[in-house]
Amino acid sequence: MEKQTLKRIRRTREGYAAQAVKSLKNHWQLYLLILPPLLFFLIFKYYPMANAVLAFKDFNVIKGIWGSPWVGLKHFELFFENPIFWTLLKNTLLLSFYLLLAGFPIPILLALMLNEIRSGRFRRVVQLVTFAPYFISTVVMVSILMLFLAPRLGFANVALQHFGLEPINFLGEPGMFRSIYVWSEIWQTAGYSAVIYLAALAGIDPTLYEAAKVDGASRLQKIIHVDLPGILPTVTIILILNVGNVMTIGFEKIYLLQNSLNLPASEVIATYVYGMGLLNANYSFATAVGLFNSVINLILLVTVNTLAKRLSNTSIW
Amino acid sequence: MAISAAAPRRKIRESAGDRTFMIAIYAILTVVLIVVLYPLIYILSSSISSPTAVTSGQVWLWPVDISFKGFETIFRTPQIMTGYGNSLFYMTAGTIVSVILTIMLAYPLSRKSFFGRSAILMLVTFTMLFNGGLIPTYMVVKELGLIDSRLALLIPNAVWVWQVIIARSFFQSTIPGELIEASEIDGCSDWRFLASVVIPLSKPIIAVLVLMYAVGQWNAYFDALIYLKSDKLYPLQLVLRSIIIQNNSAGVMDPSIQVQRAQMAELLKYSLIVVATLPVLVIYPFVQRFFVQGMLVGSVKG
Numbered sequence: 001m002e003k004q005t006l007k008r009i010r011r012t013r014e015g016y017a018a019q020a021v022k023s024l025k026n027h028w029q030l031y032l033l034i035l036p037p038l039l040f041f042l043i044f045k046y047y048p049m050a051n052a053v054l055a056f057k058d059f060n061v062i063k064g065i066w067g068s069p070w071v072g073l074k075h076f077e078l079f080f081e082n083p084i085f086w087t088l089l090k091n092t093l094l095l096s097f098y099l100l101l102a103g104f105p106i107p108i109l110l111a112l113m114l115n116e117i118r119s120g121r122f123r124r125v126v127q128l129v130t131f132a133p134y135f136i137s138t139v140v141m142v143s144i145l146m147l148f149l150a151p152r153l154g155f156a157n158v159a160l161q162h163f164g165l166e167p168i169n170f171l172g173e174p175g176m177f178r179s180i181y182v183w184s185e186i187w188q189t190a191g192y193s194a195v196i197y198l199a200a201l202a203g204i205d206p207t208l209y210e211a212a213k214v215d216g217a218s219r220l221q222k223i224i225h226v227d228l229p230g231i232l233p234t235v236t237i238i239l240i241l242n243v244g245n246v247m248t249i250g251f252e253k254i255y256l257l258q259n260s261l262n263l264p265a266s267e268v269i270a271t272y273v274y275g276m277g278l279l280n281a282n283y284s285f286a287t288a289v290g291l292f293n294s295v296i297n298l299i300l301l302v303t304v305n306t307l308a309k310r311l312s313n314t315s316i317w
Numbered sequence: 318m319a320i321s322a323a324a325p326r327r328k329i330r331e332s333a334g335d336r337t338f339m340i341a342i343y344a345i346l347t348v349v350l351i352v353v354l355y356p357l358i359y360i361l362s363s364s365i366s367s368p369t370a371v372t373s374g375q376v377w378l379w380p381v382d383i384s385f386k387g388f389e390t391i392f393r394t395p396q397i398m399t400g401y402g403n404s405l406f407y408m409t410a411g412t413i414v415s416v417i418l419t420i421m422l423a424y425p426l427s428r429k430s431f432f433g434r435s436a437i438l439m440l441v442t443f444t445m446l447f448n449g450g451l452i453p454t455y456m457v458v459k460e461l462g463l464i465d466s467r468l469a470l471l472i473p474n475a476v477w478v479w480q481v482i483i484a485r486s487f488f489q490s491t492i493p494g495e496l497i498e499a500s501e502i503d504g505c506s507d508w509r510f511l512a513s514v515v516i517p518l519s520k521p522i523i524a525v526l527v528l529m530y531a532v533g534q535w536n537a538y539f540d541a542l543i544y545l546k547s548d549k550l551y552p553l554q555l556v557l558r559s560i561i562i563q564n565n566s567a568g569v570m571d572p573s574i575q576v577q578r579a580q581m582a583e584l585l586k587y588s589l590i591v592v593a594t595l596p597v598l599v600i601y602p603f604v605q606r607f608f609v610q611g612m613l614v615g616s617v618k619g
C-alpha cells in the first residue's frame with residue numbers, strides 16, 4: 001500500500017519535472033518574455049514584503065535593513081500604547097464604513113433606474129455624464145472641493161449667504177470631513193461603478209421578465225423579484241472587494257484634504273504612516289504601523305470571502 | 318405577429334402605479350444629471366469669466382464678461398508649462414513601458430501549455446491582497462537609486478495586476494487554441510506568433526490598456542510626491558497641488574498685473590483645473606466604450 005502511494009507520488013513528481021522540462025524546451029521564448037515583468041514583481045512587490053522585517057528592527061542607516069538589530073515587537077507595542085492608535089483606528093474605520101454604507105448601494109440604485117429606461121438618448125446622456133467624473137484626478141477633485149467650499153468666496157458659502165445664512169468653514173470642521181470625503185467620492189465614482197451592474201442586468205434571462213409580466217408584476221415587483229436576484233452574485237463580489245479594501249482607504253485624497261483644523265477626523269493610518277516614515281524618517285515605526293494595516297486588511301478580506309462562500313457560494317477565489 | 322400584438326396591449330396595461338414609478342425615476346435621474354454636471358459647467362464657465370466676476374460671486378451658470386486671462390497667464394507661467402511637458406512625457410513613456418510589460422506577462426499566462434502559469438498567476442494576484450507597505454517600497458526604490466529621477470514615475474508602478482487579468486482573459490478567449498496548434502505544427506516560434514498573430518488580433522484590448530494606463534499616469538501624483546524632489550521634474554498634478562491646494566501663487570504671476578493679483582490667483586485656479594482635465598474629458602466620450610469593455614472583460618472570471 002505504502003509503496004504504491006510512494007511510487008505514485010514519485011511518478012507525479014517525475015511527471016511534473018518532465019512537463020516542466022518539456023515546456024521550457026518548447027516554449028523558452030515565452031519564459032524569456034515573462035522574465036522582465038516577473039523581475040518587476042519580485043523587485044517592486046516581493047522585495048518590499050521582505051523589507052517589511054524592518055518593523056521588527058531598529059533601522060540603522062549605516063548597517064542597512066538586514067544589519068540593523070532586532071527589537072522584536074517593540075514598535076508594535078509603542079504604537080498600540082500610543083493614544084493616537086485608537087484615534088487612527090476609529091478615523092480609518094468610520095471613514096471606510098461610511099463610504100461603504102453610502103457608496104455601495106448608490107451605484108446599484110443608479111443601475112436599476114437606468115435599466116428601467118428604454119429611451120436610448122436620455123439613458124445614454126445620463127450614463128455618459130455620470131461616468132465622466134471618474135476621469136478627474138484626485139488633485140483636481142480636491143481642488144474643486146476647495147474652490148466650492150472655500151470659507152468666503154466658495155460657491156457653497158456664497159449660496160448660504162445668499163439665503164441669509166452664516167458662512168461655514170466646511171474644510172476646517174472635523175465634523176464635516178467624513179461627509180465631504182464620502183459624498184465627493186460618490187459623485188466621482190457612482191456612474192463608473194454602475195456600469196458593472198448594468199452589464200449584469202443586461203445578462204438576465206429575458207424569459208424571466210416575460211414570466212413576471214404574465215403574472216401581472218408591477219415595475220417595482222420586477223425589480224425586486226427579477227433584477228435584484230439576477231445581479232446578486234455581482235453585488236456579492238463587489239461587496240467582498242469593498243469590505244476587503246476597508247483598511248486601504250485612499251491615502252491620496254485624504255492627504256490632500258487634510259489641514260490642521262480637520263486633523264482630528266482626517267488623520268488615518270495611511271497618512272500617519274506617511275508622516276511618520278517619510279517626513280519624520282521614523283522608518284521602523286512607520287513600517288510596523290503599515291504592516292499592522294496590511295495584515296488586518298488581509299485577514300478582513302479572507303474572512304469576508306469565506307463568509308460569502310459559505311452563505312451564497314460566491315467568492316473571489 | 319405576436320410581438321406587434323403584445324406591444325399596444327402592454328401600453329394599455331401600464332398601470333397608474335407603474336407610470337408614477339417611471340416619472341419618479343426620470344425625476345431622480347434628472348436631479349442626478351444636474352448634480353453631476355453643474356460643478357463641471359460652473360468651473361468651465363468660471364475659467365473663461367473675468368477675474369472680477371469670479372471673485373465677486375457673479376458666476377452662477379454661464380460665463381460672465383468672457384475673458385481668457387486665466388489661460389494666457391497659464392501659458393506664460395514656465396512652472397506650469399514645464400509640468401505640462403513633464404506630464405506628457407510621463408504619460409507617453411509610462412504607457413509604453415506599462416503596456417509592453419503587461420502583454421509580456423499576460424500572454425504567456427494565457428497559454429495552456431505554459432508550465433507554471435498558475436503558480437505565476439498566484440504570485441502576481443497575491444500582490445493585490447498584500448503588500449510590503451509604503452516605507453519598505455520606498456527603501457527599494459531608494460536602493461535602486463531611482464529617487465528624484467524620471468524613472469521613479471515609470472518603473473515602480475509599471476504593471477497593474479488588474480490590467481494583467483484583463484489582458485490575460487482577453488487572450489484566452491480570443492486566440493483560438495487551434496491557431497496556436499497550427500502555428501506550432503508550421504514551426505512558427507512563440508515570439509513570431511505573438512508579434513504577427515496575437516498582437517494584430519488584440520487591438521481592442523491594447524486600446525483598453527493604453528487608455529487606462531495613460532489616464533492613470535496623467536492623473537497620478539502620489540509617486541511624484543514621494544519620489545521626486547526637484548521642481549523641474551514635477552508632473553502637472555503636483556504643480557496643481559502647489560498652486561491650488563497649497564495656495565502658492567508666488568512666482569506664477571508676472572509683476573505687471575500685481576494689482577489684481579489676488580483676483581487673478583483665484584481665476585487661475587479654475588483655468589488650471591480646466592487645462593489639466595479637459596484633454597481627458599474631451600476624448601472620453603469617444604473612448605468610453607473601451608473603458609466599459611475593460612471593466613467587463615476583467616469581471617469575467619478567468
